[in-house]
Amino acid sequence: MSTVEQQLDDLKAEITSELPNDISVSSVKYEGPELVIYTRDPKEFAQQGDLVRQLASKLRKRITVRPDPSVLSRPDEAREEIMNVIPDDAGVTDLDFHADTGEVVIEAEKPGMVIGRHGSTLRDITKTVGWTPEVVRTPPIESSTVSNVRSFLKQERDDRRDILERVGRQIHREEMSDDEYVRITTLGCCREVGRASFILSTPETRILVDCGDKPGAEGEVPYLHAPEALGAGAQTIDAVVLTHAHLDHSALIPLLFKYGYDGPIYCTEPTRDLMGLLTLDYLDVAAKEGRTPPYDSEMVREAIKHTIPLEYGDVTDIAPDVKLTLHNAGHILGSAVSHFHIGDGLYNVAFSGDIHYDDTRLFNGAVNDFPRVETLVLESTYGGRNDYQTDQEDSERKLVDVINEAYDRDGKVLIPAFAVGRSQEIMLVLEEAMRSGKIPEMPVHLDGMIWEATAIHTTYPEYLRDDLRDRIFHDDENPFLAEQFNHIDGGEEERQDVADGEPSIILSTSGMVTGGPIMSWLSHLGPDPDSSLVFVGYQAQGTLGRRIQNGWDEIPTSEVGAMGNGGGRGTLSLNMNVETVDGFSGHADRAGLENFVKTMNPRPEKVLCVHGDERSTQDLSSALYHDYNMRTFAPKNLETFRFL
Numbered sequence: 001m002s003t004v005e006q007q008l009d010d011l012k013a014e015i016t017s018e019l020p021n022d023i024s025v026s027s028v029k030y031e032g033p034e035l036v037i038y039t040r041d042p043k044e045f046a047q048q049g050d051l052v053r054q055l056a057s058k059l060r061k062r063i064t065v066r067p068d069p070s071v072l073s074r075p076d077e078a079r080e081e082i083m084n085v086i087p088d089d090a091g092v093t094d095l096d097f098h099a100d101t102g103e104v105v106i107e108a109e110k111p112g113m114v115i116g117r118h119g120s121t122l123r124d125i126t127k128t129v130g131w132t133p134e135v136v137r138t139p140p141i142e143s144s145t146v147s148n149v150r151s152f153l154k155q156e157r158d159d160r161r162d163i164l165e166r167v168g169r170q171i172h173r174e175e176m177s178d179d180e181y182v183r184i185t186t187l188g189c190c191r192e193v194g195r196a197s198f199i200l201s202t203p204e205t206r207i208l209v210d211c212g213d214k215p216g217a218e219g220e221v222p223y224l225h226a227p228e229a230l231g232a233g234a235q236t237i238d239a240v241v242l243t244h245a246h247l248d249h250s251a252l253i254p255l256l257f258k259y260g261y262d263g264p265i266y267c268t269e270p271t272r273d274l275m276g277l278l279t280l281d282y283l284d285v286a287a288k289e290g291r292t293p294p295y296d297s298e299m300v301r302e303a304i305k306h307t308i309p310l311e312y313g314d315v316t317d318i319a320p321d322v323k324l325t326l327h328n329a330g331h332i333l334g335s336a337v338s339h340f341h342i343g344d345g346l347y348n349v350a351f352s353g354d355i356h357y358d359d360t361r362l363f364n365g366a367v368n369d370f371p372r373v374e375t376l377v378l379e380s381t382y383g384g385r386n387d388y389q390t391d392q393e394d395s396e397r398k399l400v401d402v403i404n405e406a407y408d409r410d411g412k413v414l415i416p417a418f419a420v421g422r423s424q425e426i427m428l429v430l431e432e433a434m435r436s437g438k439i440p441e442m443p444v445h446l447d448g449m450i451w452e453a454t455a456i457h458t459t460y461p462e463y464l465r466d467d468l469r470d471r472i473f474h475d476d477e478n479p480f481l482a483e484q485f486n487h488i489d490g491g492e493e494e495r496q497d498v499a500d501g502e503p504s505i506i507l508s509t510s511g512m513v514t515g516g517p518i519m520s521w522l523s524h525l526g527p528d529p530d531s532s533l534v535f536v537g538y539q540a541q542g543t544l545g546r547r548i549q550n551g552w553d554e555i556p557t558s559e560v561g562a563m564g565n566g567g568g569r570g571t572l573s574l575n576m577n578v579e580t581v582d583g584f585s586g587h588a589d590r591a592g593l594e595n596f597v598k599t600m601n602p603r604p605e606k607v608l609c610v611h612g613d614e615r616s617t618q619d620l621s622s623a624l625y626h627d628y629n630m631r632t633f634a635p636k637n638l639e640t641f642r643f644l
């Protein structure tokens with residue numbers, strides 16, 4: 001008998017002895033990091049409100065209870081009874097019964113009312129019908145991504161359960177080695193921004209953290225073939241952890257499946273959906289620009305199928321010797337500081353991913369409170385000694401001025417923005433500025449994936465800043481539903497109409513002017529001296545955005561590319577006013593990065609400064625060393641650090 005079988009038998013015996021006599025255990029299984037208990041007495045289980053929690057803390061495992069399929073009531077009967085238990089105001093839009101696992105997925109406009117105080121309504125459902133309820137939110141703005149991901153996962157349910165069982169056995173396998181060490185190998189994003197990727201390794205386990213591309217440098221991918229990485233085969237990686245969905249962290253995750261990786265991806269639920277959206281778009285953009293993408297959309301689906309979503313704060317076993325906890329990073333929807341607890345109290349590493357230290361309109365500031373942490377891997381995008389951003393209020397005032405000036409000239413305001421994060425932040429600023437009369441009411445056109453990304457934000461309000469979350473819970477106060485927001489879905493004709501029309505504001509991807517509809521907007525509005533082009537986000541070295549920011553005003557039409565009207569030879573004269581309003585960045589500035597470390601509890605012994613150009617990483621590294629007397633490094637790519 002394999003050791004995992006033995007372990008499950010022992011667990012079944014232990015659980016049976018812990019439970020009251022009237023509750024039977026028919027089987028126990030691992031599904032990914034969770035221990036699933038099947039029982040013929042689900043109603044009795046639910047009666048004892050605290051039982052699951054007690055078992056979870058006794059066994060130190062995440063526990064799910066499901067009814068043995070033999071005792072399930074018929075879905076048509078259960079449906080009626082469930083609807084009687086749930087308050088009408090919850091706005092249930094769908095019930096989906098899965099007899100193989102005894103689960104019923106309830107989609108509702110107000111999931112909180114289906115859950116009830118401390119889960120009381122959920123327990124009432126099980127007490128009444130025996131089925132195990134699971135709740136998801138009906139998106140307040142229809143999102144094709146969310147509905148595609150949900151229906152895809154439903155269709156792949158059997159496959160997914162096989163994956164979860166296999167991963168569960170991997171996680172709970174016996175430890176093989178008596179050695180103790182913790183190492184980090186840098187595969188990208190060191191002394192550069194882009195292609196974030198790391199290997200965290202112990203004698204038992206190898207974990208890949210992020211796997212992104214480099215904006216403006218197609219083809220520069222992380223050093224995945226290094227012997228410490230996939231050199232020994234993609235199957236030797238135990239788990240992938242994705243800090244957030246931006247392409248410089250996620251673009252090449254699907255490629256891993258093409259290389260034969262077949263294990264789990266851990267990230268938050270919104271990160272999973274946004275990764276799907278952004279990587280599919282990445283393939284789309286590559287095709288439009290005539291490049292051969294490194295993988296096809298089938299690999300994106302594989303990635304989604306292998307994702308095990310975690311909530312902030314859930315301590316989760318992801319290997320025999322590694323526990324992972326994700327915490328809010330304040331950067332984009334679902335972004336996470338990823339904390340790894342290695343061995344039983346042996347060592348702790350936190351990867352910041354991209355962070356924003358202070359609260360923004362969209363998010364609470366990054367979490368920097370941990371039970372323990374010895375080494376921090378810290379982003380340094382704005383780590384340079386002069387990288388201080390204007391504070392948000394000043395930035396908002398400046399944006400308001402720029403908009404009013406363009407309006408007075410009868411011009412348009414064109415804002416290149418990342419679909420995910422800054423666009424929604426700017427939308428909130430504009431909505432409030434119009435509501436309070438700081439700028440005139442005018443249409444705000446959203447082009448590229450911004451509308452869809454916004455819909456995903458409203459699907460996961462619990463990941464947003466507290467007061468924004470509360471506003472979204474009440475439809476009439478949901479700022480993203482304001483009527484001035486217009487989704488550009490009519491293509492080139494609609495863009496031409498907007499360009500010829502009244503003053504308006506256009507938010508368009510891509511954020512660094514490296515492709516997408518912004519190219520088309522540039523060809524429409526570029527020659528217009530009354531309009532303004534406003535940069536609100538970081539422009540990486542080598543991108544067209546950076547060159548325009550540096551004063552380039554004759555753009556070869558080949559750069560504007562297939563999306564624009566140009567395409568041929570010649571140049572496009574850029575006569576627009578070019579403005580930069582910083583302070584809306586999703587990244588902490590130099591002060592924010594220092595504050596993140598300074599107030600970190602506990603303070604780490606070592607810091608690796610990564611994800612910034614050479615100067616930024618070295619500046620930040622030496623400042624942290626001098627100010628806080630910690631060991632700091634500004635590693636290059638392909639370095640390995642041993643911490644223990």
Ligand SMILES: [Zn+2]
Pocket residue numbers: 244246331354
């Ligand atoms: Zn990012």
